[in-house]
Amino acid sequence: FTAMALSFEGRVVLVTGAGGGLGREYALAFAQRGASVVVNDLGGNTKGGGKSSAAADKVVEEIRAKGGKAVASYDSVEDGEKLIQSALERFGRIDVVVNNAGILRDRSFPRTSDVDWDLIHRIHLRGSFLVTRAAWDQMKKQKFGRIIMTASAAGIYGNFGQSNYSSAKLGLLGLANTLAIEGRKYNIHCNTVAPVAGSRLTETVMPPDLVASLKPEYVAPLVLWLCHEQCQENGGLFEVGAGWVGKLRWERSRGQIVRQKNRAMTPEAVRDGWDRICDFTDATKPSSVQESLQAFVSVLSQVDAGGQVEASPAAAAAAPSGINPSVAIGQILPRSTFTFNHTQCILYALGVGMSTKDPDHLRFLYEGHPDFSCLSHFGVIPPQAAFMEGLTSVPGLTIDLTQMLHGEQYLELYRPLPTSGTLTSEATIADVLDKGSGAVVLLDVNTYSGEELICYNQFSLFVVGAGGFGGKRTSAKSKASLPAPKRAPDVVMTDCTTRDQAALYRLSGDWNPLHIDPSFAAIGGFKAPILHGLCSFGFAARHVLKQFANNEPSRFKAIKVRFVKPVMPGQSLQTAMWKEGSRIHIECTVKETNDVVLSGAYVDLHQAAEASPEPPAQGGALQSDLVFAEIGRRIKEAGSELVKKVNAVFSWEITKEGRTAAHWTIDLKNDGGSLQKGPYSGKADVTFTVADQDFMEVVQGKLNPQKAFFSGKLKVRGNIMLSQKLEVILKDYAKL
Ligand SMILES: CCCCCCC[C@@H](O)CC(=O)SCCNC(=O)CCNC(=O)[C@H](O)C(C)(C)COP(=O)(O)OP(=O)(O)OC[C@H]1O[C@@H](n2cnc3c(N)ncnc32)[C@H](O)[C@@H]1OP(=O)(O)O
Numbered sequence: 049f050t051a052m053a054l055s056f057e058g059r060v061v062l063v064t065g066a067g068g069g070l071g072r073e074y075a076l077a078f079a080q081r082g083a084s085v086v087v088n089d090l091g092g093n094t095k096g097g098g099k100s101s102a103a104a105d106k107v108v109e110e111i112r113a114k115g116g117k118a119v120a121s122y123d124s125v126e127d128g129e130k131l132i133q134s135a136l137e138r139f140g141r142i143d144v145v146v147n148n149a150g151i152l153r154d155r156s157f158p159r160t161s162d163v164d165w166d167l168i169h170r171i172h173l174r175g176s177f178l179v180t181r182a183a184w185d186q187m188k189k190q191k192f193g194r195i196i197m198t199a200s201a202a203g204i205y206g207n208f209g210q211s212n213y214s215s216a217k218l219g220l221l222g223l224a225n226t227l228a229i230e231g232r233k234y235n236i237h238c239n240t241v242a243p244v245a246g247s248r249l250t251e252t253v254m255p256p257d258l259v260a261s262l263k264p265e266y267v268a269p270l271v272l273w274l275c276h277e278q279c280q281e282n283g284g285l286f287e288v289g290a291g292w293v294g295k296l297r298w299e300r301s302r303g304q305i306v307r308q309k310n311r312a313m314t315p316e317a318v319r320d321g322w323d324r325i326c327d328f329t330d331a332t333k334p335s336s337v338q339e340s341l342q343a344f345v346s347v348l349s350q351v352d353a354g355g356q357v358e359a360s361p362a363a364a365a366a367a368p369s370g371i372n373p374s375v376a377i378g379q380i381l382p383r384s385t386f387t388f389n390h391t392q393c394i395l396y397a398l399g400v401g402m403s404t405k406d407p408d409h410l411r412f413l414y415e416g417h418p419d420f421s422c423l424s425h426f427g428v429i430p431p432q433a434a435f436m437e438g439l440t441s442v443p444g445l446t447i448d449l450t451q452m453l454h455g456e457q458y459l460e461l462y463r464p465l466p467t468s469g470t471l472t473s474e475a476t477i478a479d480v481l482d483k484g485s486g487a488v489v490l491l492d493v494n495t496y497s498g499e500e501l502i503c504y505n506q507f508s509l510f511v512v513g514a515g516g517f518g519g520k521r522t523s524a525k526s527k528a529s530l531p532a533p534k535r536a537p538d539v540v541m542t543d544c545t546t547r548d549q550a551a552l553y554r555l556s557g558d559w560n561p562l563h564i565d566p567s568f569a570a571i572g573g574f575k576a577p578i579l580h581g582l583c584s585f586g587f588a589a590r591h592v593l594k595q596f597a598n599n600e601p602s603r604f605k606a607i608k609v610r611f612v613k614p615v616m617p618g619q620s621l622q623t624a625m626w627k628e629g630s631r632i633h634i635e636c637t638v639k640e641t642n643d644v645v646l647s648g649a650y651v652d653l654h655q656a657a658e659a660s661p662e663p664p665a666q667g668g669a670l671q672s673d674l675v676f677a678e679i680g681r682r683i684k685e686a687g688s689e690l691v692k693k694v695n696a697v698f699s700w701e702i703t704k705e706g707r708t709a710a711h712w713t714i715d716l717k718n719d720g721g722s723l724q725k726g727p728y729s730g731k732a733d734v735t736f737t738v739a740d741q742d743f744m745e746v747v748q749g750k751l752n753p754q755k756a757f758f759s760g761k762l763k764v765r766g767n768i769m770l771s772q773k774l775e776v777i778l779k780d781y782a783k784l
Pocket residue numbers: 431432435436439452453454455456483485486488491507508509510512521522558560562578579580581582610611612613614615
């Protein structure tokens with residue numbers, strides 16, 4: 049791939065303080081990429097004294113000598129209008145303003161005079177204000193503008209002897225934050241940089257060799273990118289220097305409510321909550337006044353609801369759960385945005401166990417595949433990550449995250465998901481139920497692409513130990529789960545999760561430590577971290593897609609699942625499937641323990657196909673699959689001839705070793721006659737394997753599968769006791 053070079057052809061850029069150091073570097077770099085540059089410099093000294101046109105002229109000459117377009121401006125930034133006027137007169141527009149000019153008047157705080165203070169504030173803060181205001185209307189008319197404010201580490205962290213400078217520098221960040229909000233709708237973006245580079249201003253505070261090695265050309269590329277039309281960053285703060293760029297943001301501790309209903313708030317309560325107030329574990333990252341305020345509104349209702357004084361605005365992880373349905377129901381969570389591309393689609397497919405071992409999976413794992421697609425059940429991902437955070441600040445819902453389990457999930461797709469895009473989701477607390485042993489929170493989420501409704505999710509969260517608050521037990525709003533038919537399943541598919549399945553799945557956005565952190569899991573009462581419910585859900589959904597929809601995600605309509613027991617990473621999942629028209633009922637069992645883990649589940653498809661154990665009949669690699677499918681069919685026929693009332697279901701699977709094996713589930717429960725005698729009723733889950741040449745013989749009709757079985761060429765694996773008994777039974781029948 050060759051990335052297109054970033055061009056500034058046709059753009060007009062003003063750089064203040066461009067006679068030397070960083071400003072000069074910016075001016076040269078913009079001009080080199082085609083911009084017309086106004087090189088502004090008063091030509092004074094670093095303390096704000098003196099005046100000369102030489103500095104700006106020299107840079108203009110340099111630019112012109114290289115064939116670039118530039119004009120000099122010698123006015124002070126305090127004459128902001130004049131600077132912008134030069135740009136408009138000479139080049140007819142102004143697209144970019146880089147507020148870079150600055151001086152120093154370092155003094156320890158008590159020795160800082162009024163003049164020291166005012167001068168610094170006038171040049172840095174007022175100067176940037178005046179220049180930017182002069183450009184604003186023009187940028188608004190053009191519907192394009194890029195503004196850079198120059199802050200400093202001295203402002204962000206403080207620095208001895210720079211009280212005037214550091215306050216002005218951080219003042220610029222505040223100015224930029226507001227301009228970013230006011231300019232957004234006119235495509236005027238304002239970002240702040242805190243550069244570290246050797247310059248006239250830093251040579252007084254840094255050793256000479258450091259000044260020499262921290263070159264201005266290690267800063268300019270960030271400024272150019274932030275000012276380019278392709279860059280959508282707005283309101284960001286970046287530290288930059290030495291060839292490194294990093295972004296900064298605010299972090300807020302979960303804090304502590306230190307007020308109780310109908311009681312005065314006291315300094316002692318603040319003292320007693322101090323550790324929690326200053327504890328940044330699970331900190332939040334508010335990025336707007338609205339987000340910041342939300343927590344306060346939440347505190348008001350939590351204190352009003354009474355009894356929740358232990359909980360922080362964002363419900364500390366170990367705080368006890370507290371549910372107030374009348375406050376919580378109907379609450380709308382902040383709208384969330386999810387931007388994704390092929391990377392997230394592929395990561396999700398890997399997270400739910402897809403593998404290049406199965407050629408059918410390639411269309412979900414390789415963005416260059418002609419049918420590259422996003423798995424249909426990826427529809428649970430866009431809303432999920434954002435709401436994990438949003439959920440913890442809903443008034444009336446104080447959830448102890450160590451006790452929160454995913455109870456049920458419903459997903460309905462209205463059109464196939466794209467492989468990239470930006471989706472927005474809106475979530476409402478639809479209902480809160482009191483199940484005695486826990487509380488169930490129903491979260492309805494609509495996800496949109498622009499105005500178009502793409503999918504609907506209902507997340508059902510089971511908060512263990514939070515029941516008993518006297519709420520209702522059932523809800524008309526809950527999407528019902530449905531029992532599986534009583535007959536034997538039409539097809540069963542087995543798949544192994546890996547030891548790292550949860551570590552992989554969480555990269556799709558559910559960062560809940562319950563799935564990776566042993567001590568967090570222990571607090572929740574688990575011996576080890578458990579698998580995400582939505583991960584086993586993903587396995588089951590793709591089993592249906594494979595068996596009944598030829599892996600075609602556009603055939604998927606809806607899915608409902610109840611998580612009845614946790615799955616541990618590394619366990620094998622066995623999905624039993626029953627076709628009832630276009631609805632496929634499913635039940636998932638952990639093969640190693642025989643525990644049912646997903647129940648009451650179903651997938652609705654657009655036109656379900658018949659269960660087809662046969663893999664696609666093409667490609668050399670699939671030859672053995674074909675053979676297994678064929679032998680399975682013949683075994684089934686032979687089996688039903690031999691043991692008339694045994695229900696035999698054949699499926700095929702990829703085993704742990706990567707081999708394809710025939711797989712025959714025999715349900716003895718329903719058979720009549722002599723099989724009901726004796727200790728043999730029950731479920732046998734048996735796998736038959738056979739040497740390749742024998743398969744070929746079976747397929748070619750040279751070897752009867754019954755004979756293969758009784759001659760020992762066909763091996764039995766699975767529940768050993770039961771399979772041995774089964775062998776005996778089958779042999780008994782054969783004798784008959
Ligand atoms: C924003 C959204 C983000 C979403 C992501 C969520 C964060 C994720 O990171 C978290 C996870 O993925 S956790 C992993 C997946 N989930 C699990 O493993 C839970 C497995 N289920 C259980 O352990 C039990 O069913 C258990 C513990 C849930 C219930 O067991 P018991 O307490 O023994 O309940 P029981 O006595 O059987 O039944 C009592 C009543 O509760 C109903 N119920 C049972 N299981 C339920 C479940 N899974 N979901 C909903 N309701 C459930 C029962 O029906 C019964 O109610 P009623 O008497 O009215 O029928």
